[in-house]
Amino acid sequence: MTLIPSNSFIDFQQIVCSSLPNECSTKQHIIKGSRLQRILAPVESVEEDWRNTQRQMLKNKIYCSLYWYLLTKEQLRTNGFPRWTNRYKNCVSIELNYFDKQSGKKTYAECGDLERKCARCGKDYNLDRNGKVVKAACIYHPIPIKYIGPNVPKYNCCGEEIGAKGCTQACSHVSDTRLESTLREFKQTETPQSSLDPRTGNVYALDCESVYTVCGPEVARITLVDIFGETVLDCTFRPRNTIVDYNTRFSGLTRERVLGSRLRLSDAHAFLSHFINSETILIGHGLDNDLKALGVVHNKIVDTSILYPHWKGSPYKYGLKLLTKHILNRDIQQGSMGHDSREDAIATMELVLHKLGFGC
Numbered sequence: 001m002t003l004i005p006s007n008s009f010i011d012f013q014q015i016v017c018s019s020l021p022n023e024c025s026t027k028q029h030i031i032k033g034s035r036l037q038r039i040l041a042p043v044e045s046v047e048e049d050w051r052n053t054q055r056q057m058l059k060n061k062i063y064c065s066l067y068w069y070l071l072t073k074e075q076l077r078t079n080g081f082p083r084w085t086n087r088y089k090n091c092v093s094i095e096l097n098y099f100d101k102q103s104g105k106k107t108y109a110e111c112g113d114l115e116r117k118c119a120r121c122g123k124d125y126n127l128d129r130n131g132k133v134v135k136a137a138c139i140y141h142p143i144p145i146k147y148i149g150p151n152v153p154k155y156n157c158c159g160e161e162i163g164a165k166g167c168t169q170a171c172s173h174v175s176d177t178r179l180e181s182t183l184r185e186f187k188q189t190e191t192p193q194s195s196l197d198p199r200t201g202n203v204y205a206l207d208c209e210s211v212y213t214v215c216g217p218e219v220a221r222i223t224l225v226d227i228f229g230e231t232v233l234d235c236t237f238r239p240r241n242t243i244v245d246y247n248t249r250f251s252g253l254t255r256e257r258v259l260g261s262r263l264r265l266s267d268a269h270a271f272l273s274h275f276i277n278s279e280t281i282l283i284g285h286g287l288d289n290d291l292k293a294l295g296v297v298h299n300k301i302v303d304t305s306i307l308y309p310h311w312k313g314s315p316y317k318y319g320l321k322l323l324t325k326h327i328l329n330r331d332i333q334q335g336s337m338g339h340d341s342r343e344d345a346i347a348t349m350e351l352v353l354h355k356l357g358f359g360c
């Protein structure tokens with residue numbers, strides 16, 4: 001099936017894409033038999049101009065329908081989305097979620113605070129005086145606990161019982177703690193340039209993948225998927241700080257892929273601003289994590305982890321894999337090479353369209 005690119009896609013190719021290196025692609029992608037494909041089926045059978053008009057009307061309809069599901073300011077705050085602390089927009093605050101509060105997790109640390117807890121093995125360790133990671137054996141279980149039968153929890157990675165020595169070893173610890181100074185580096189998505197700004201009516205699913213650096217986790221891949229399942233942006237870039245671990249098992253990123261890129265976070269921001277302004281609706285699953293990693297403040301959010309509430313209620317949330325299986329009857333995150341942000345973004349878009357009643 002051939003999909004017709006949207007106008008913004010064509011503009012992007014003309015303006016930017018011809019000079020893009022290989023690591024940033026705008027390949028079209030759609031999963032065969034998916035809901036995204038089925039909602040297009042009636043549109044595919046008509047002439048091109050009419051088809052474009054139909055696609056634009058469908059996009060407008062979905063954009064308007066999603067207004068009912070946008071997170072409120074209060075929901076954005078309590079679900080950990082970055083919020084400005086003042087009208088000058090030079091610093092954000094991020095509310096800790098219930099589980100981070102309970103565990104005493106340090107999500108942001110002051111510059112002189114060198115104490116960290118390893119996100120893999122749970123050990124306390126210290127950074128060197130420059131705030132960088134030092135080498136040390138990190139022995140851990142890479143897959144979280146799996147419960148087999150009543151009261152017999154085991155690790156999913158190796159099947160050993162809880163408390164058994166780690167089955168995987170790395171040469172340094174890693175931390176989920178970021179520097180507090182990064183809270184002053186966030187950027188607000190641009191306000192529309194005019195009433196005709198084409199970015200205003202856009203709806204995209206966004207997903208990121210991160211690696212561990214000497215200064216905590218940093219984003220290294222970003223993917224944007226539109227309502228038709230087309231990947232309008234899929235970009236790998238180098239983090240600012242030295243990488244400690246590519247987190248391949250979860251991120252799907254490798255040394256070759258990340259270090260082979262000439263792009264930086266600033267490039268990713270520039271590409272993003274081509275598609276997104278402050279009125280664009282962004283869809284994601286736990287999108288607060290993606291926006292924190294990207295250093296972006298945005299208010300028009302539909303989050304599938306809130307759209308499909310957990311039966312126990314807040315603060316519990318379903319994982320994307322489980323939701324996709326239960327709601328769409330489709331398996332994702334099956335590969336051994338980690339998550340694929342494109343696959344995850346398509347799944348979140350489908351979950352939202354399902355909620356709206358499209359393609360059911």
Ligand SMILES: [Zn+2]
Pocket residue numbers: 118119120121122123137138139140172173174
């Ligand atoms: Zn460790």
Ligand SMILES: [Zn+2]
Pocket residue numbers: 140141142143155156157158159160166167168
């Ligand atoms: Zn294990």
